[in-house]
Amino acid sequence: MPDRIYLDNAATTSLDPAVLAAMMPYLTERFGNPSSIYSYGRETRLAVETARKSVARILNTRPATIFFTSGGTESSNTAICGAVRDLGCRRIVTSPVEHHATLHTVENLQRRGEAVVEHVRLRPDGHIDLADLDRILVNGDGPALVTLMHANNEVGNLTDIRAVGEICRRHGAYFHSDTVQTVGHFPIDLQDLPVDFITGSGHKFHGPKGSGILYVREGIALSPFLQGGGQERNMRAGTENLYGIVGFARALELATERYEEDRAHVTSLKRSLMEGLRRSVDGVRFHGDPEGESLYTVLNVSLPRTERSEMILYNLDMAGVCVSGGSACTSGANQGSHVIRAIYGDEGGVAVRFSFCRHNTPEEVDRVVEQVRSLA
Ligand SMILES: Cc1ncc(COP(=O)(O)O)c(C=O)c1O
Known part of the structure; x- marks a missing residue:
């Protein structure tokens, strides 16, 4: 061939070799559980929190708003199900061109009778019709979750998520954006963007698979999607994917520099x-x-x-x-x-x-x- x-x-x-190099110590001698109180644990806890600070600095937000997950799919599931179950969103407004991580999650919530799903119209070139989003939100009542991706992974269309966020703010709706194809590829300033939840996935920008983030705007409280230990400030149970987290942060730093x-x-x-x-x-x-x-x-x-x-x-x-x-x-x-x-x-x-x-x-x-x- x-x-x-x-x-x-x-x-x-x-995987970028420089990312692998940053991960290697945590695959070998620094193997401690970040929840352990002795030195092995303290050094890996420090690595997780240093990674969180670095990701937060790049996305211009506070470290407390960043949660490490297993990737884009888990992050979107957590945000969407959390908005329905913890924030009382009984209406979900989305589009037919979302990734299956979103589409199948909202379909499942609809099937179980937990939410009603409405689809925003598309323009002929596949972009979201923002006037239609506005119309849908004007016409409904009760808290709504809008979930629209920043960039479509198949055709590449970019949505103006600032405009979407402003429409959501006007109508008091929560806004989740699947930003898996843009985190690591475009500058994102979370102080400046009217979004409530965004997602990221390390393997889309030369980081490791199985590593991701969920951003949750300050002041929004969700219950954990995975039950168990109190990791990730009670938001995501399970021993941290230490090398994945270190690799995610290093990959994002390199992508930002380059x-x-x-x-x-x-x-x-x-x-x-x-x-x-x-x-x-x-x-x-x-x-x-x-x-x-x-x-x-x-x-x-x-x-x-x-x-x-x-x-x-x-x-x-x-x-x-x-x-x-x-x-x-x-x-x-x-x-x-x-x-x-x-x-x-x-x-x-x-x-x-x-x-x-x-x-x-x-x-x-x-x-x-x-x-x-x-x-x-
Ligand atoms: C737009 C989009 N959302 C979500 C995902 C899922 O991300 P992950 O593979 O990290 O679960 C992908 C990747 O396949 C994607 O392209």
Whole structure:
């Protein structure tokens, strides 16, 4: 097999060796339980709290608002179920293009009769229709939770979460945003953003899998999602994922230091892939709003539907190009994405999501254009 080209960084990224180096002492000699009172425990407690301070400083919030979790899925489950069970939100307003960590959680709450779920309309390019959000919130009564993602992991559309937060504030609704695709990729200033809950996942920005954060605005009290010990100030029971927490913080520090450089590099790769495909593949289009409000890391290509294009993920894999049809759960078989269906109905083409990171090169983009040209 030729050298593989990895262009599925929205699914997961490689672990940065500098992150691994920061984690190693906590996988080896510093193994103490952070809840132990003797020196082994004190040194690992210090590592957890130092990581929390670092994450809080980068996101411009207080350390007490940051809770370490196992990732984006757990963070969203905790916030959404907590808003319903502890904050009395009986209405949830969301969109049909959310990640399954949100969609399945709200569907489950609806099925159990704990909340009623309403979906905000999408514009033709897949962006949230903010006027419709306003209309939904005007018309309902009782506390509501709005859960809308900052960036869509499949098509890359970015939502103006400041505008969403302001609408929520006007109507007294709580606002949770799944920021898994933007934490570590965009500066986020929590002092300045009208959000109540956000989430982050280490493996999306060269940190370890199974590490994440939940931000809970000060003054909001949720009961723990996992019952047991009193870790994470009684918010999340279970012995801390020490090396994951240290790795999450180190990865976020490195991503923040390298932000300008990485963004410029990755943006140019995305642009040249768009241009290359436009030049060489007949009928190619792009899902979402790739030249407008969009992640610089994601390009979702729409190929005219043919027998060949239906097989493209498989054939690209054979050619050593690793991409997906949508979220990680649908890669491998192009069985259709709920996001593409929600935006385009049956009109969407065959979706191929390319997602980049700092390790990708212009030469890889050239090779991929050539492969898509010959396989589409
Ligand atoms: C937008 C979005 N939300 C949530 C998740 C789930 O995050 P995790 O894998 O950390 O549970 C992902 C990743 O797959 C994602 O892309």
